[in-house]
Amino acid sequence: MSAGPHYKLQHTVVLVGMMGSGKTAIGRALAARLDVRFVDSDAAIEEAAAASIAEIFERDGEAFFRDREAEVIKRLLSDPPGIVSTGGGAFLAEANRDVIAKMGIAVWLDANLDTLWDRVSHKDTRPLLRTADPKATLARIFAERTPIYAQAGLRIPVCPNASIDQTTQTVIDTLLTRPDILES
Numbered sequence: 001m002s003a004g005p006h007y008k009l010q011h012t013v014v015l016v017g018m019m020g021s022g023k024t025a026i027g028r029a030l031a032a033r034l035d036v037r038f039v040d041s042d043a044a045i046e047e048a049a050a051a052s053i054a055e056i057f058e059r060d061g062e063a064f065f066r067d068r069e070a071e072v073i074k075r076l077l078s079d080p081p082g083i084v085s086t087g088g089g090a091f092l093a094e095a096n097r098d099v100i101a102k103m104g105i106a107v108w109l110d111a112n113l114d115t116l117w118d119r120v121s122h123k124d125t126r127p128l129l130r131t132a133d134p135k136a137t138l139a140r141i142f143a144e145r146t147p148i149y150a151q152a153g154l155r156i157p158v159c160p161n162a163s164i165d166q167t168t169q170t171v172i173d174t175l176l177t178r179p180d181i182l183e184s
Contacts, residue, residue, distance in 0.1 A: 007034045008183045009081040012104035013175065014073070016091040016152055018142060020119035021109040022167060027085035029168040034182070037082035041090060044072045053087070070096055077103035088141075092148055101153065105181050107171060108152035113142050115160040154178070 013030070015023040024040050031038030042053055045068050049056055056065045069090050076084050077099060084104075090096050091106060100106045111119075117135055156171050175182035 005184050007172070009034050009036050009181070010179075010183065011181050012077050012079070012081050013083050013171075013181070014077070014100045014104050014106050015083065015085045015109055016100075016106050017088065017109040017149055017158075018111060018116050018145060019088040019138075020116040021088075021111040021158055022119075022164070023085035023109055025164050026109060026167055026171060027083045029164050030171055031083040033168060033172060034083070037079070038085075039076055039082065040085045041069060041072050041076065042085075042087045044076070045069060048072070066093060069093075070099075074099050074103075088145070091152065092145065097148075097151060105154060105175075105178070106152035107174070108149045108155045109158050109167075110149065110155050111158035112160070113139060115158065116142065118160075 015027050015030075017023055027040065028038050045056070045065070046052055049068065051059065053065070056068075066089070069087065070093060073084070073086065073090060073096055076082075081104075086096075091100070091108075097106070117138055120138065121134070154174055156167070156174055158167060162170070172182070176184060
């Protein structure tokens with residue numbers, strides 16, 4: 001197998017967007033293609049707390065979780081450049097948006113509501129969707145968060161039928177338009 005292009009990541013890329021937009025899957029693939037570390041901020045929080053996100057929400061509340069999330073994101077941005085995927089709510093906090101803008105770049109994986117519902121409706125691991133009408137809840141969250149995600153430094157439209165590799169290539173192509181972030 002021949003080696004592909006060599007890339008140099010200048011700043012940490014923080015993937016933001018709705019639950020189900022592909023932040024973890026794209027993050028892993030992107031890190032592999034760029035030969036940098038990948039960290040899922042939710043997994044880092046779970047590891048530090050020795051509890052699942054759902055358990056933390058249940059036991060300590062959302063405010064406690066959001067404080068831990070902000071600490072983890074800031075710590076990850078202080079490490080050498082890599083790829084970080086965040087929970088869907090991470091980018092909502094102005095302090096997180098500010099630290100990401102100062103120390104890295106936010107890349108919004110922008111998936112439409114139908115795609116998101118197709119991806120999350122089969123799972124019970126989403127604490128915010130444990131409601132009487134999860135689809136309506138998802139639609140409400142989507143409407144509330146979209147204007148905030150739009151503040152990300154870069155936006156990647158997520159095509160419903162695109163593979164992980166195709167979406168990852170779209171992210172790389174977009175990052176290459178910013179040599180301050182990614183050089184080939």
